[in-house]
Amino acid sequence: MRRSAAPSQQGNAAKKMRFVPPGTRGFPPCPSPDTPEHCTLPLQPKPTLTNAVNTTPVNRRPRESQVSGALARVLSVVPVSEKTTDTPSEEEENTHTHMKDEEHQAPQSRPISIQTCPTERYLSVMWCKASNRKHKRWEGDAVLVAKGRSVVLKDMEGKDIGRGSGYKASELENLAEGETLMVSGKQIEVMGVISAEDYAKGRCFQEVSTATSTVPLLESAVARSAAKPFSRPSLKGGVAKSKEPEREIRPRHDPNAQGALVMPRPPANHQWLWNKSGLPLVDVVMDPHLTVRLRPHQREGVIFLYECIMGMRLSGRCGAILADEMGLGKTLQCVSLLWMLLRQGPYGGKPAITRALVVAPGSLVKNWGAEFNKWLGRERLRVYMVDQDHRVEEYVSSPVCPVMVVSYEMVLRSLSSLQKLDFGLLICDEGHRLKNTSIKTTSALHTLSCTRRIILTGTPVQNDLQEFYSIVEFVNPGVLGSSAGYRKIYEEPIIHSRQPSCTQEERALGEERAAELSRLTGVFTLRRTQEIIGRYLPGRVEWTLFCRPTPLQSSLYAQLLSTQAVRSCLRGSTTHLSTNSPHFACISALKKLCNHPGLLYNTMKKDSTEGSVCEGLSAELFPAAYSSGTFGTDESGKLLVLCDLLAAVQHYNPTDRVVLVSNYTQTLDLLQDLCVHLGYTCCRLDGNTPVSKRQNLVDSFNKPSSDHFLFLLSSKAGGVGLNLVGASHLVLYDIDWNPANDMQAMARVWRDGQRKTVHIYRLLTTGTIEERIYQRQVCKQGLSGAVVDLGKGADHISFSSEDLRDLFTFETKTTCLTHQLLGCRCAGDGEIQCLPEEETTLAERACQLGRRADSVNIPQRVSMSELMQWRHYSGDNQSYGDVYLDHAHSHITYAFQSMSTETQLSR
Known part of the structure; x- marks a missing residue:
C-alpha cells in the first residue's frame, strides 16, 4: 500500500x-x-x-x-x-x-x-x-x-x-x-x-448537522451594538443640542401578570445569528384574551411551535409537525401562535411575521375562518378566505387581512399569484396529504418562498416510513438527507429488523436506527393522544360488535368464494393491488356483501360478464323481491343490529342524535332509504355535497333545536376536521383498510363542546373479511394501514398468497374469530381478565400477527394487548350493561367494550 x-x-x-x-x-x-x-x-x-x-x-x-x-x-x-x-x-x-x-x-x-x-x-x-494517473479525480x-x-x-x-x-x-x-x-x-x-x-446510529452518513446549535453558546446574551447616529457638531460659541432620551421598548403584554404565558427567550447563539442590528430583547407574551382559554397541553403546544418556527430548537431549521390526535385543539394552538407573531417579536418588539398562509382541505376553509372569528373576533383580526367570490389575485388589494386561508385545490390553480406574495408562515392542515413528494400539491407548496412551515396532522404515519419522510422533508428540508439515503440508512434497516427471519445483528442495527430517527425528528415533532383531553370531556363508551350473518349472506359468501375470479386470485404468489386488479374487485364484492346483499345484487346486474367477479352468481340465489328493487332489512346482520340500536335510542332518549358513517356512497344510499322507510329525519354529507354548504350543514345539525335525528356521513368526504358534537351516538357501519380513517370518523362526536356521554359502535360481520381487516388494524401489521386511498390507485401495495388465502376464507362456526386469536379464556361475561404477560402471547399466524414497520413511534388506537383489557361479552349474554345494545343482543355473536375512566367511575 x-x-x-x-x-x-x-x-x-x-x-x-x-x-x-x-x-x-x-x-x-x-x-x-x-x-x-x-x-x-x-x-x-x-x-x-x-x-x-x-x-x-x-x-x-x-x-x-x-x-x-x-x-x-x-x-x-x-x-x-x-x-x-x-x-x-x-x-x-x-x-x-x-x-x-x-x-x-x-x-x-x-x-x-x-x-x-x-x-x-x-x-x-x-x-x-x-x-x-498521478492526480486522482476523487468522486x-x-x-x-x-x-x-x-x-x-x-x-x-x-x-x-x-x-x-x-x-x-x-x-x-x-x-x-x-x-x-x-x-x-x-x-x-x-x-x-x-x-x-x-x-x-447512521450519523456517519449525515451530511447536515442535526445539533440544536451550530454556534457555541455564550455565557451572556450577545447583542451587536448599532452604528452611532450622525451628530451635528456644535458651533463655535454655541450650545450643543441635547440628546433625546431613547424610548423604552416594553412587552406588548405584562409578563409578570398572574397566569401570563411568556415565550422562552432566544439563546445567545440565536441572538448572534438573528439579531445582527443589536435590537433590545423583549419578552413575547400571549394575549391574555387567549391565555385564559388555553388548556395546559395547548399552552405547551404553543411554546413548542414558537420555538420550532423561530429556529430555537434546531439551528437553521424553522419547521414543525404538530401530530396531536383529533380533538386536542390543533387549530386553536395555531390561531394563538399566529395572533402572537403578527403582533410581537423577540427583537425590538417588532412583529415576527407580517403575513401568514393557511392551506386546508376545501371542506375546512370556512371552518378555519369560523375558528379565527370564534377565538379573536372580527375586530382583532380579519381573515381572507379564498373561494369562488374571493380570488387569490384580489388579496394584494386587501392589506387589512394578514391571514389567507386557501384550499389545496386552489393552490394549484393560483400558484403563480401565490409565488408573488411573501408569507412569513405557512400552515398545512391535514398535512398527511403531502405524504408523497412527487404529487403536484407538494411540489407546488415547495416553490413558495416561506421557510417557516407547520404541518398539522393526526396521523403522521399512515402507510410507511417513506410517507413520514415526505412530511419531514417539507417542514425541514434536508434534515434526513436524500430520499434514497433515508431509505438505505433508516427505512430498510428498521423494516428488516422487524422480520421474523432477521438476524440478531439486523435487529440490533434496526433498533439503533429507529432510535436515531426518533431522536432526529422528535426535536420538531409533537405527538399527544386523546387521553389528555379525556379529563375535560364526558365519558365515552366504545363497542366493537360482531354481527351474525343472515342465512342469505352466508350462502352468497360461500358462493362468491367459489367463483372463478376468487380462485384465480389465489393462484398468484404476490399480487399488486390497484383499482383495476381482480383482487380489488373480489375484496370490494365481499365487503359489499357484508353490508347488505342488495349491494352485491346491484353489482351483479351491472357486470356479470365472463371474467368478472360476479361470474357464476345467479339471480336465483336472491329473493324474488330483488328484481323489483325492494330490499329487506332482515337480510343483513349489521342492518338488523342498526335498526334495533336506532329504535332503542329514539325510545329511551328522544333528544339524542346519531351519526351514521360509511366508506361507500352506495351504502349511504341504502341507509338513507332505510331512514325514509322507518320515518327518521336525516341529513347527509358526502363527496357530492357542495363545499360551500358543508359547514352550514354541520352547524345546523349541531344546534339544540335541530329536527334531524340522523347525520349520514361519508368518511372519505367529511370524516376529517368536522365537529358533530350535536350527536352523542356514532355508528361506524363498515370498516376501512386504513385505521386512521376509522379513528378520525369515530372522533367526530367526542370533541370539545360535547355535553353527553358518547356511545360509539363499530359493526363487523362475524367470520368474514371484515374481521380479518380488524385484526390487521389492532395487530399493527403491514396490511393494517397499507391500503390507503385505493380509489387513487396504490400500485405499491402487494399481497402474498398466504395473505389472500386468509382474506378469502369464511368461518361459519365461530362466534368471534378475533377473540379466538387472542387466546383469551374468559367466560364472556364482561369481567376483565388480567392475565400474566406470558399468557397473553398471541397465536402464531404469520399473515395476521407481527409489528408494523411504521409503528416505531406512532401507536395505533388499540393493540392486541390493550384489547385483552377490554370487557368481553358473548352473544349468550342477555345484558351488556348498555340499555341501547341490550335491545339488539339477539343479532350479536360477540362484543368488546372499552370505556373512558370517567365512565368507569360513574358506573
Whole structure:
C-alpha cells in the first residue's frame, strides 16, 4: 500500500477531512506477532466530525465521560502517579509516538485490563475509479466497513457501491489515515476512523448537522451594538443640542401578570445569528384574551411551535409537525401562535411575521375562518378566505387581512399569484396529504418562498416510513438527507429488523436506527393522544360488535368464494393491488356483501360478464323481491343490529342524535332509504355535497333545536376536521383498510363542546373479511394501514398468497374469530381478565400477527394487548350493561367494550 498523490487543483474534488480523532492523525500501532488475540483498547477518544484538515498530535487523555466502558475500566487500574495532566509539555508532544511504541513493547510496566479487539472497523474514506494517473479525480466520500478479511464500501446515502474479500486481516487492521486500498475496481484513501456508535446510529452518513446549535453558546446574551447616529457638531460659541432620551421598548403584554404565558427567550447563539442590528430583547407574551382559554397541553403546544418556527430548537431549521390526535385543539394552538407573531417579536418588539398562509382541505376553509372569528373576533383580526367570490389575485388589494386561508385545490390553480406574495408562515392542515413528494400539491407548496412551515396532522404515519419522510422533508428540508439515503440508512434497516427471519445483528442495527430517527425528528415533532383531553370531556363508551350473518349472506359468501375470479386470485404468489386488479374487485364484492346483499345484487346486474367477479352468481340465489328493487332489512346482520340500536335510542332518549358513517356512497344510499322507510329525519354529507354548504350543514345539525335525528356521513368526504358534537351516538357501519380513517370518523362526536356521554359502535360481520381487516388494524401489521386511498390507485401495495388465502376464507362456526386469536379464556361475561404477560402471547399466524414497520413511534388506537383489557361479552349474554345494545343482543355473536375512566367511575 502507498500514499496517493495529491489531487489536482483543477477539475478534481478537493480532499476534506470528515472524521478525524481530536488527539491524533493516525491509528495506534498494530500488535506485534507475539501479542495474543486479546489486547488493550487504544487510549484515544471517539472520533468526531470536524472540518479541520490538519491536527497536531497531542498526548491528551480524554474525559472519562467521553470514553467507552471498556476504556474507563482500563484507566481505572492505572496508578495515579502515572496519569498525566491534561496539558502535556512540548517535549512530551514531540515524543508521543516513541512513548506509545515503548508502552506497547513493555506491557508489563503497568497493569492492563484485557479486552477483546473489535471484529468490525468503520472508516471514513474518499474513493475514485482505479487509475495510474498521478492526480486522482476523487468522486466523493464513502464509508468502509471492514470485517475479518472482507470489506463493504457504502456511499453517503448508505448504498453499497463496492465489495471485496480475500484481504489479509492484518492489512485491514492496520489501515490508517492516508493509506489506500482497492475495492471492486475503486481506489480508496482513508480519511479517518468512525466509531461503532456513529455507524450504528447512521450519523456517519449525515451530511447536515442535526445539533440544536451550530454556534457555541455564550455565557451572556450577545447583542451587536448599532452604528452611532450622525451628530451635528456644535458651533463655535454655541450650545450643543441635547440628546433625546431613547424610548423604552416594553412587552406588548405584562409578563409578570398572574397566569401570563411568556415565550422562552432566544439563546445567545440565536441572538448572534438573528439579531445582527443589536435590537433590545423583549419578552413575547400571549394575549391574555387567549391565555385564559388555553388548556395546559395547548399552552405547551404553543411554546413548542414558537420555538420550532423561530429556529430555537434546531439551528437553521424553522419547521414543525404538530401530530396531536383529533380533538386536542390543533387549530386553536395555531390561531394563538399566529395572533402572537403578527403582533410581537423577540427583537425590538417588532412583529415576527407580517403575513401568514393557511392551506386546508376545501371542506375546512370556512371552518378555519369560523375558528379565527370564534377565538379573536372580527375586530382583532380579519381573515381572507379564498373561494369562488374571493380570488387569490384580489388579496394584494386587501392589506387589512394578514391571514389567507386557501384550499389545496386552489393552490394549484393560483400558484403563480401565490409565488408573488411573501408569507412569513405557512400552515398545512391535514398535512398527511403531502405524504408523497412527487404529487403536484407538494411540489407546488415547495416553490413558495416561506421557510417557516407547520404541518398539522393526526396521523403522521399512515402507510410507511417513506410517507413520514415526505412530511419531514417539507417542514425541514434536508434534515434526513436524500430520499434514497433515508431509505438505505433508516427505512430498510428498521423494516428488516422487524422480520421474523432477521438476524440478531439486523435487529440490533434496526433498533439503533429507529432510535436515531426518533431522536432526529422528535426535536420538531409533537405527538399527544386523546387521553389528555379525556379529563375535560364526558365519558365515552366504545363497542366493537360482531354481527351474525343472515342465512342469505352466508350462502352468497360461500358462493362468491367459489367463483372463478376468487380462485384465480389465489393462484398468484404476490399480487399488486390497484383499482383495476381482480383482487380489488373480489375484496370490494365481499365487503359489499357484508353490508347488505342488495349491494352485491346491484353489482351483479351491472357486470356479470365472463371474467368478472360476479361470474357464476345467479339471480336465483336472491329473493324474488330483488328484481323489483325492494330490499329487506332482515337480510343483513349489521342492518338488523342498526335498526334495533336506532329504535332503542329514539325510545329511551328522544333528544339524542346519531351519526351514521360509511366508506361507500352506495351504502349511504341504502341507509338513507332505510331512514325514509322507518320515518327518521336525516341529513347527509358526502363527496357530492357542495363545499360551500358543508359547514352550514354541520352547524345546523349541531344546534339544540335541530329536527334531524340522523347525520349520514361519508368518511372519505367529511370524516376529517368536522365537529358533530350535536350527536352523542356514532355508528361506524363498515370498516376501512386504513385505521386512521376509522379513528378520525369515530372522533367526530367526542370533541370539545360535547355535553353527553358518547356511545360509539363499530359493526363487523362475524367470520368474514371484515374481521380479518380488524385484526390487521389492532395487530399493527403491514396490511393494517397499507391500503390507503385505493380509489387513487396504490400500485405499491402487494399481497402474498398466504395473505389472500386468509382474506378469502369464511368461518361459519365461530362466534368471534378475533377473540379466538387472542387466546383469551374468559367466560364472556364482561369481567376483565388480567392475565400474566406470558399468557397473553398471541397465536402464531404469520399473515395476521407481527409489528408494523411504521409503528416505531406512532401507536395505533388499540393493540392486541390493550384489547385483552377490554370487557368481553358473548352473544349468550342477555345484558351488556348498555340499555341501547341490550335491545339488539339477539343479532350479536360477540362484543368488546372499552370505556373512558370517567365512565368507569360513574358506573
